[in-house]
Amino acid sequence: MSKFHSTVSRRDFMKGLGLAGAGLGAAGLAAPAFHDMDDVMSSATAEIKHPWYVKKLELEKPTVEIDWTIFERFDRTIKFTSRKYREGQGDVSVKYMQDLFPDYKGPSLRDLALANASSASSKGRVSPKFDGSMEGVNIPTPASQDMVKWQGTPEENLRTLRSAFRFFGASDVAVVELTANTRKLIYKNNGKKPYSYKDADIPEETATEFIIPNKTKYVVFFSTxxxxxxxxxxxxxxxxxxxxxxxxxxxxxxxxxxxxxxHIEAGGISTSNSFAALSGVAEHSRAGHIATSYKYGNMLRGMHRIITDMELMPTNPIDAGIAKFCETCKTCSERCPYECMDMGEKSWTHWDAEAESTKNYVPGFKGWRTNVIYCQFCKNCHAQCPFNAADDAVVHEFVRATSAITPVFDGFFATMHKSFGYGTRNPNDWWETDVPIGRWDPAFIKP
Ligand code: SF4
Ligand code: SF4
Incomplete structure (x- = not known):
């Protein structure tokens, strides 16, 4: 297939993606260079290649048990998600570090300058609207470039998206088809305005509703x-x-x-972890607000959803033994300074009385739930997971391989992880460490 060979608009195309000019930056570190769409197409297969210890499961049947008859679309008129501190607790993040590392005095001016500079571009970012458009960005259509629409088979299209998104800096790319069941993963409303599935040509936000065309049947999911x-x-x-x-x-x-x-922007109208579990990018885990990957542990920060009318091949949920491992490993929840993570067994309801009384959670699955209004994004649960692919990779490989087969060793590995002191490190030492180029330790760069 050679429908896209052209150099006419390549520079403009790359410029629009922010990749032309001064080099490719962080995205280029982990990705091959493509010259045109045929290069993109030939670079990968659509099937996600998992290692031997990962079982491929049936569509819509991830390791988290779901009862689709009670699963409901999230109702944002009666539920809230804004963060707050627990009564009398306040900001304990510095104290938490001082308990671990008594010589830590809190962030210095240098530390704060580093932190703020490293997230500077998102401060003035171009946020996609519901219909995917971005103010100040002119996305060319095929017609405006005098070209034909890109058409591939569902499998070719997934290969194309996976290669391109990896090139842009995504780690995994997968697909969930919107069926009668999975449509429930899209929230019911935003304030008073419902998200309505309708026979329409294009997505639209009107004075009374957000219209999702019935022909947009796939959610493309990618992680960063x-x-x-x-x-x-x-x-x-x-x-x-x-x-x-x-x-x-x-x-x-x-x-x-x-x-x-x-390309409907679905990041704010659905939960990331549900799509992670259903697409096979991760498993539902005790870190219920993240979802845990056998490749990256709890280090997936972005888990994005875009609804599209491109025909795509759905990807299967997986069982890498993570949910089973979490039953005995409580490392992340034990080390949450704000006590907002689930310490108990999987449940159909919320362990936290406040969240249960306000029904501030999605019903219909048996799992672990975080009380997100008390989460302060301190990242300790991200840093602690034994499945993180950082130092001591051999141990992690062994944990992954063994826990996928039998839970017998899980308690041992979780304890060993704590003894070895993985996870949160002394912030004082950051300036003295070998800082990786860009954002990622080499162990996290995976095919
Ligand atoms: S980021 Fe994780 S550890 Fe920190 S408050 Fe939130 S849930 Fe707890
Ligand atoms: S730290 Fe342990 S309990 Fe938490 S997500 Fe990772 S494996 Fe599961």
């Missing part, structure tokens, strides 16, 4: 990595993972639009 060293050892609180995530999201919207497809 946390800045790994910063998540484990940041000398000051940082949002740098979002900075990268936002850049990739904008490039992805541009790409889908330029190929001639709808």
């Amino acid at each position: 990595l946390e800045a790994t060293k910063q998540a484990m050892q940041a000398p000051a609180p940082t949002w740098s993972g979002y900075d990268h995530y936002n850049r990739v999201t904008n490039r992805v919207h541009y790409f889908l639009g330029a190929l001639g497809y709808q």
